[in-house]
Amino acid sequence: MKWLKIEVSIPDHNFITQILVNGQKLCLIKNQNEIYVIQNTCPHAGGVLSGGWCKEGNIVCPVHRWEYNLKTGMGAKGQGDYIHLYPTELREDGIYVGFKESLWQRFFK
Template sequence: MGKIEIDKVAVAMLSNLSVGIGQRVKVNGEEIALFKQKDGSVKAIQNSCPHKGGPLSEGIVSGEHVFCPLHDWKINVHDGQVQEPDVGCVKTYEVEVENDSIFVNVG
């Protein structure tokens, strides 16, 4: 059996994130939006809305959803699913927080 490699990359410091405000990071050429949740956890999703490519890191955050700044599409930061009446999804990334460092698994 082949071993699956997961690339865990340090992308930000937890202390630099604020609840309700997204942060854009770039890993291996991919733009990722980070969102600190009220419980201190961090969610990471593709930073491009599936509708017209709006930068989700600049969207308004409400609980577990971010609203695209271009056309107000509502996207769940936990599973990447666009909420009705719109349809689609964005890529999600596994996140680990160790001490103050945020790591994203991109492999």
């Protein structure tokens, strides 16, 4: 696992924003004092999840309002899809996001 620090200051209140990390646009969410990093593109039809909102532990896509659970990534009942959740770690110097490394990347470290 490769851990990269997010260069964003986290406010005290809930928020959702797009971040650029590891060359990818991701969605950073603070909801009820938990930090989540998820893919930023909705698997339904490409909506931008960082333009959405949180409801009862789900991120709601602003385009067609499909919902995805922030702890499991699973789509709401009947959707049959899911989003990718990135591991996050709160360290003394900030928040880190984990990216899986391929065997090839591990070999050439």
